[in-house]
Amino acid sequence: MRILLLFLALFASMPALAIVEQADVMPADFDNPEQKARFRALTEELRCTVCQNQNIADSHASLARDVRRQVLNLIKQGKSDEEVVDYLVARYGDFVRYRPPFDARTAVLWLGPFVFLLVGLWALLAFIRRRNREQTASVLDAEEQVALQKALNALKDHDASAGGDK
Amino acid sequence: MITQLGHFSLVLALGIALLQAVLPLAGAQTGNRQWMGVARPAAQVQFVLLAIAFASLVWAFVNDDFSLLYVASNSNTAMPTIYKVSAVWGAHEGSLLLWAFILAIWSLAVTIFSRSLPLVYVARVLGIMGLISVGFLLFMLLTSNPFEAIFPAPFEGRELNPLLQDPGLAIHPPMLYMGYVGFSVAFAFAIAALLGGRLDAAWARWSRPWTTAAWIFLTIGIVLGSWWAYYELGWGGWWFWDPVENASFMPWLIGTALIHSLAVTEKRDTFKAWTVLLAIFAFSLSLLGTFLVRSGVLTSVHAFATDPERGLFILVFLGVVIGGSLGLYAWRGKQIRSSGSFALLSREMLMLLNNMILVGLAAGTLLGTLYPLVMDALTGEKISVGKPWFDFIFMVVSPFLILLTGLGPLVRWKRHDRAELLRSLRVPAVVTVLSFIVAAAVFYAGDSPAFKVALGLALAIWIVATLMDNLLGKFANRRMSLAGLAGLGGGYWGMWLAHFGLAAFITGVTVVSAFAQQDDVTVRPGDSVTLAGYSFRFEGVTETRGPNYTAQRGSVFVYRDGKLIAELEPEKRVYSNAGMPMTEAAIDSNLARDLYVSLGEPLEDGSWLMRVYYKPLQSWLWWAGGLMALGGILAAADRRYRRILRREERQRENAQALLEELLDEAGAARVGGSN
Numbered sequence: 151m152r153i154l155l156l157f158l159a160l161f162a163s164m165p166a167l168a169i170v171e172q173a174d175v176m177p178a179d180f181d182n183p184e185q186k187a188r189f190r191a192l193t194e195e196l197r198c199t200v201c202q203n204q205n206i207a208d209s210h211a212s213l214a215r216d217v218r219r220q221v222l223n224l225i226k227q228g229k230s231d232e233e234v235v236d237y238l239v240a241r242y243g244d245f246v247r248y249r250p251p252f253d254a255r256t257a258v259l260w261l262g263p264f265v266f267l268l269v270g271l272w273a274l275l276a277f278i279r280r281r282n283r284e285q286t287a288s289v290l291d292a293e294e295q296v297a298l299q300k301a302l303n304a305l306k307d308h309d310a311s312a313g314g315d316k
Numbered sequence: 317m318i319t320q321l322g323h324f325s326l327v328l329a330l331g332i333a334l335l336q337a338v339l340p341l342a343g344a345q346t347g348n349r350q351w352m353g354v355a356r357p358a359a360q361v362q363f364v365l366l367a368i369a370f371a372s373l374v375w376a377f378v379n380d381d382f383s384l385l386y387v388a389s390n391s392n393t394a395m396p397t398i399y400k401v402s403a404v405w406g407a408h409e410g411s412l413l414l415w416a417f418i419l420a421i422w423s424l425a426v427t428i429f430s431r432s433l434p435l436v437y438v439a440r441v442l443g444i445m446g447l448i449s450v451g452f453l454l455f456m457l458l459t460s461n462p463f464e465a466i467f468p469a470p471f472e473g474r475e476l477n478p479l480l481q482d483p484g485l486a487i488h489p490p491m492l493y494m495g496y497v498g499f500s501v502a503f504a505f506a507i508a509a510l511l512g513g514r515l516d517a518a519w520a521r522w523s524r525p526w527t528t529a530a531w532i533f534l535t536i537g538i539v540l541g542s543w544w545a546y547y548e549l550g551w552g553g554w555w556f557w558d559p560v561e562n563a564s565f566m567p568w569l570i571g572t573a574l575i576h577s578l579a580v581t582e583k584r585d586t587f588k589a590w591t592v593l594l595a596i597f598a599f600s601l602s603l604l605g606t607f608l609v610r611s612g613v614l615t616s617v618h619a620f621a622t623d624p625e626r627g628l629f630i631l632v633f634l635g636v637v638i639g640g641s642l643g644l645y646a647w648r649g650k651q652i653r654s655s656g657s658f659a660l661l662s663r664e665m666l667m668l669l670n671n672m673i674l675v676g677l678a679a680g681t682l683l684g685t686l687y688p689l690v691m692d693a694l695t696g697e698k699i700s701v702g703k704p705w706f707d708f709i710f711m712v713v714s715p716f717l718i719l720l721t722g723l724g725p726l727v728r729w730k731r732h733d734r735a736e737l738l739r740s741l742r743v744p745a746v747v748t749v750l751s752f753i754v755a756a757a758v759f760y761a762g763d764s765p766a767f768k769v770a771l772g773l774a775l776a777i778w779i780v781a782t783l784m785d786n787l788l789g790k791f792a793n794r795r796m797s798l799a800g801l802a803g804l805g806g807g808y809w810g811m812w813l814a815h816f817g818l819a820a821f822i823t824g825v826t827v828v829s830a831f832a833q834q835d836d837v838t839v840r841p842g843d844s845v846t847l848a849g850y851s852f853r854f855e856g857v858t859e860t861r862g863p864n865y866t867a868q869r870g871s872v873f874v875y876r877d878g879k880l881i882a883e884l885e886p887e888k889r890v891y892s893n894a895g896m897p898m899t900e901a902a903i904d905s906n907l908a909r910d911l912y913v914s915l916g917e918p919l920e921d922g923s924w925l926m927r928v929y930y931k932p933l934q935s936w937l938w939w940a941g942g943l944m945a946l947g948g949i950l951a952a953a954d955r956r957y958r959r960i961l962r963r964e965e966r967q968r969e970n971a972q973a974l975l976e977e978l979l980d981e982a983g984a985a986r987v988g989g990s991n
Contacts, residue, residue, distance in 0.1 A: 176838060176925075177835075177836050177837045177838045177925070178838060186835075186836075190834070194703075195702070195703075195704055197700045197702065203556070203558050203559070205702075207551075208549075208550075208551040210897075243697075243698060244697070244698070244699045244700070245698040245699060245700050246700070247700060248700050248701070248702025248703055248704055248705070249702070249704035249705060250699050250700065250701055250705060255691065255695075255697070255699070256687075256699065258683075258687075259683060259684065259687045259701065259705070260705075262679075262680070262683050263676060263677075263679065263680035263683065263709050263713065264712075264713075266676050266679050266680070267672065267673065267676040267713065270672045270675070270676060271669075271672065274668055274669070274672060278660065278665070278668075281657070282657070
């Protein structure tokens, strides 16, 4: 699915296999499984700012490695998830988080789909009501009904006689 | 020589496309039958020309003709032949040619399967497809020619991105494009109907199998892409809400809405204006997707500036197609009259709600995809909109859609009695609520998000329960038999399977998101890691060679209760040319769970980083997608269409014969009179 994008990434520099020049976060660095899980969840919601569209958890870029190290350090310092994210946002901007903050700039983003649906629902109901009203209004009154019935009967007779001709 | 022939065919195809667009459309407006008659042969000739162009590009790749810049940039002699072929559509220029070729295939199909349609209508449909073809061929020849030569030709080419050297990727783009481009047929049918002022049940019936066919391809294409990402990218995920993924998902959402709305238009002669609008949107989003992905604008809004020619062409082309068709819609749409009336509780109403939600989800996806681009362009500020946002929107909205999925088939057209509906819903509703309570109670003990799991499972059960209710209801007054089941028809079973597939998909997503486990470990040969009751023993790594790469192949034995159940061989590959490391995950998959191992980097002390996943019900996602596609196939193949088409064909032939007879008589009379 990400084929096309990855093709573009082909020309971006990619680190070669092996030789981890700077200490990446290693499985042994975690104090306990809970810490590992928290680290995993956090780094999955953070964006590698120099990559095409990859999170910190899965990127091989050296920047991602740095951020992983920072995140683990902050966790070990006892910072909450929110504090970790705030720290990174202060350094790299909002671009670094995949969960955009809710503020004046992103209100349309967060509320847009729901407003769209509510307005759509309202328009739909209004449309159906109007439609039903129009159709009720166009229903014939008693006199017209009689006239229509007469016309229909005449047509039927005509058909019958035409059929008889054959 | 052969590539020159290909290039020449491409230029010639542009000429024919112009002919196919202008003459039939003009003929249809003026009533000139000879001009209209040009449409079919022109589309067929165009197909032959583009087939030649496409085949010669394939030939150039297979025979390593590096005198073409495109071949030299995307292929080399060491690549296996299958990847030389799939490299044809591995990058911008070739994928455009594939697009144009697939458009020619669909056009050819229209010329073959449209015998029962009025000539004026066929002329318009093919004329519009010709116009689209003109746009694509012009774009290719002016800005992105795959036949562009380089001199002197290099001895060796670069390489196709190793990620793309995979069987999944060989078939994913053609499938996706068959879907994208297939919506051009639905689009052309809608525009032709607008032009002719003939929007009726017949139009919807003609259009339905085509739309469903396109939807089937798109569904398969998306599932293949997701599956490929899952096993090839090594991060164990199957959907990232990447703009490229969204580009294929938006037309799918609109296409799904369109399929439902076409059903209403055909059966109840209503929603016509809305259906036309959906057909326009589905194709517009397909175009937008093709171009968004290819223009580089997703990487950065500044990509437009570095390649202004392509960017400008894209903008103008999109503007002409979308603006033109919406303009036509605004102009002619007022004449559309829908006749069928319906009550608030009726299948029509539920279909409208379904459409509203699907369109809302597509609009939401578009918003999330474009928001960062627009914001960057307007304010220069960069933000990211990723998985957490999309997950949130879909998690809140889709449950309503799923409720409707269950309800829709149970409710009658036009009007349904509320008390009766409540009565028939008693069993499915009780089953659903009970399963919610049970699931919530069972999973509450664990630390998993019990509410989400219970909701997901209950919604899946809701669909299945209402489907069963619906099926049994068909046999309320007679014995169920095989003949009776078959007699329900392709359309019914198509709906049934597709909805069942949706239920399976929801189950899979719910379970795998909540209960997947993973671990990252450092291992030396002989080390074991245990996950979800499975013990993964790392046996070591051996060096192997592929045709154009060297690989470190790990060996991992998986034990459960001391019994060996799988031998997995994850690889780390380095492709000779690109020098870029590639992860080849190894997966042991069955209906209950996937065990997934990928190798990380080797460390200096000789140990390896390894990632292991336990993914319950992961494979449900793929076969659920397959069920949806199968449902589409059954619906499109419904014999009803062929029966009606045959009848219409016969009627048309009779009318034609009668007309000719009359003309002859009139001619004879005139001759007689003048004497």
